[in-house]
Amino acid sequence: MSQKKILAGDIGGSHFTLALFEEKGTELNLLQTERHVLDSKLPKEEILQQWVLSLKKYTKGNPGLCISLAMPAPFDYEKGVCWIKEQGKFNSLFGCDLKxxxxxxxxxxxxxxxxINDAEAFLFGEAHFGKGFGFTNLLGITLGSGLGSAIKQGDILFDADLWQSPLKGGIAEDYLGTGWFLKLVKNKFGLELKGVKDLLDHETLQPEIPVIFDIYAKNLSEFILSVYxxxxFEAVIIGGNISLSSALFVPKLLEHLRDATADIVIEISQLGELSTIYGATSLFFEARSERASN
Known part of the structure; x- marks a missing residue:
């Protein structure tokens, strides 16, 4: 029986998660996972050193290990070159040949x-192992420091690259990523916060949280309807750190979609980062993959 070990990774702006898999015939077994905090604003050399040291633990004594990494766009996934710039993360890696x-x-x-694109990997994982299983046409979005997006149409799944799509006179990422919350709180209340968790934990902002997330739900509904x-598509699968606060915006989101007479199912990922991790393994299982270039 053929056996292959794959190290899959989900690399984000504040962390990276690694998972070691072993393929035995048609089975894919998860052996172990580990999560690391990462400051993506560090100099190039420090980021690379942290990644390489973490990966080297697995390649040592295992020279045939296959490594599949999910990265946010913009990125040349074939050549392995990072083109992320002015997104508040990985600026020092612009033009870096990571491969x-x-x-x-x-x-x-x-x-x-x-x-692989992180949103594409996320939707692949959800479509095969999570909330997207059984749906023919899907939109997958990851809401976090940025906006990731992927689309599944029948047997074809691809990175939708919708972060720059027009929304409210700007681009979608500016109204759906963490930065939108931070900018609103700073402009309206004069507070400098680091993330959505800070907003949720801030004592004086508690009365404002429902209002803020209602506005966010409206932004998200406009984006979804514009893509639809x-x-x-039949359903939207939502992941990313902001999805952890789904109870604060999904009810209003569904209300807006119903008002627009859009019959769209909204599902929140329960696999979390594992969706992206499992999706990344598809890079070395091409016979079972329905991914395609956009």
């Missing part, structure tokens, strides 16, 4: 290292 850096740092061939008008 070469990892290959040299780990002493393994470039062919054993692959990258171009590419109809």
């Amino acid at each position: 070469t850096e990892f290959s040299q740092g780990l002493g393994i061939p470039r062919s054993q290292i692959k990258f 008008a171009k590419v109809p």
